Amino acid sequence: MALMTFIEAIRDTLAEEMRRDEAVIVLGEDVGKKGGVFLATDGLWAEFGEHRVIDTPLTESMIVGASIGAAVNGLRPVAEIQFADFIHPAFNQLVSEAARMRYRSNNAVGLPMTIRAPYGGGVHGALYHSQSVEAFFTHVPGLKVVVPSTPHDARGLLRSSIRDEDPVLFFEHKKMYRSVRGDVPDGDFVVPLGRARVTHPGSQVTVIAYGLMAHYALEAADRVAEDGISVEVVDLRTLRPLDKDTVLTSVRKTGKCLIVYEDNRFGGYGAEVAAIVAEEAFDYLDGPVTRIAGPDVPGVPYNHVLEDWFMVDPQKIVAGIRKLAAY
């Protein structure tokens, strides 16, 4: 057991997987000598060399497209998109190609590849260093989308992602890289993809969240506990495939469902969770399925007052819980 930061868990896991399997390579912008702009790949270039830790040109479509080809021909690429905001030039390669290759070849060609990308706001990153992009990709069958919230899960889920036979988008909230610490067990444990976790048991309101919002949901649960409101927090961990059982079991127990996400509210990932809950747990509901999410503006503004206004935080979640609990 070791206490480590979120980014240390990612870095150590990358190194371990590269030691374990020589088919694992890392590629992306500045991932080599510099070790990545957040230092997620620090030390890999020195240990594994330039053939397995590849500094790419500023070409996101190439990073993903070449990863597809490398996966076809026997490697397990782990690509880094420097910021999730810059993944859009690779959208076609991810959505038209990576997601569809197994299906369109009738299982002749699978793509064991992982795309890591830091996402999220609250770090003075403004419009183009703060985006939450998960909803673009959770919409697409054939992609798996993972958003860990703890060093333990980062390690266990990254292992599962790298060892998975299909393309996985692995989104890491950049505000958590150094602010979140946690115990990580030794040994070769994995956290399976597609399994949510109840991180705070409760009986009156279910709060569903992921990534940084999973932490804020726990904070909010503690605060409203002082008012006597019992909250159950579900950390989804994998957004697609979604662990519907854990979500529905919790909502059927509490009868109230609040979904928290940092992305723009309209058409965000939580909208799909809300639809599933409304369809499949309707008879158990004792209040409206509710979302607390980012406002519908095209990006997180830079100025700190505006950024604070944009960001979902524990207090905004508390307000949402209180309102829902009062039904």
Add this chain to the structure above:
Amino acid sequence: MAATDPATKPATGRRSGRTVADRLGADMGLPDEDLLGMYRMVALARAVDERMWILNRAGRIPFVISGQGHEGAQVGVTWAFQKDHDWIAPFYRSIAMCLTFGMTARDIMLAQYAKASDPSSGGRQMPGHYGDRRHNLLSVSSPVATQILHAVGIALAAKIRGTGQVALAAMGEGSSNQGDVHEALNFAAIHKLPFVLLIENNGYAISVPAAMQVSVPDVAMRAAGYGIPGVVVDGSDVLACYAVAKTAVERARGGEGPTLIEAKVTRLTGHSSDDQQTKYRTEEELAAEKGRDALPRFRDQLRAAGVLTEAIEASLAEELTAIVHDATEFAEAEPDPEPSTALRWVYAEDWPSEGPPPWGFGDGSRG
């Protein structure tokens, strides 16, 4: 170009009357067996392709996208690659390329009919979206030029793993304008990857002529921007295409990096069965284009060299007719895919959250 030109070389009509050095293909190490094999592939691709159009016009298959006019370049270039070792990322006109690399006429026809046993996609993709994992032919999609990055990634893996493989990507000149082409060539050139790009320039991106798509006379000129060789070759000259590809493959396998080959070909049909090209091409132009067809040119070349005899031609014609009939009848009789299989292979394993729609799977009929 190293290829022999029959127009400048009197043919004896008898192989035995010529020295070894004179023999057609000798300068590239191609025995008669290979010359006939290449010709057979060009002719087979054409025969299958022509049957596809007949089936479409007869209402048997809903869609055709054709390789007619591209076959010579495809066969010549593909012949330089090592089957079941090297990799090809083809495109929707690559029928001759896929046949040359191991797919059969039945395989192609199964794709036209979109049957369950179609090796390209099990009937999931439109016709022309070939692919065959057994033969290192990567599955084709419809967004153009994406495959170049896959071939470059395959080449990257070949270099890292030390497999000695070379990867080929093929596309039209219209596709060559996509940003992925720039990103791919830049990366392949930086790392001297074992990669070859074949641009099959037929002069049209559906209806838009090359002059409106490409700012330079030859796409191959762009190779200079990456510091790699860019070669223009007459796509109706099969042996010339083989020669440039052979050089490119040797370069690639030798660690010297990628080559861009631009084969000037012709498009003898509309863009697809849904296109009427007389709307944007004149009758005169279309008639002239027929003169750039590799099939008769290669046939005349092999006849003149004494490689293709009347007896061989007659037996080949008979064989091809039989193959096309067999492939058509076989594919037509094969079963359609079952709706109950349509949820399979979204991922390697089934996931409970990806369940069937409320209407289940039905009985597979069109209601």
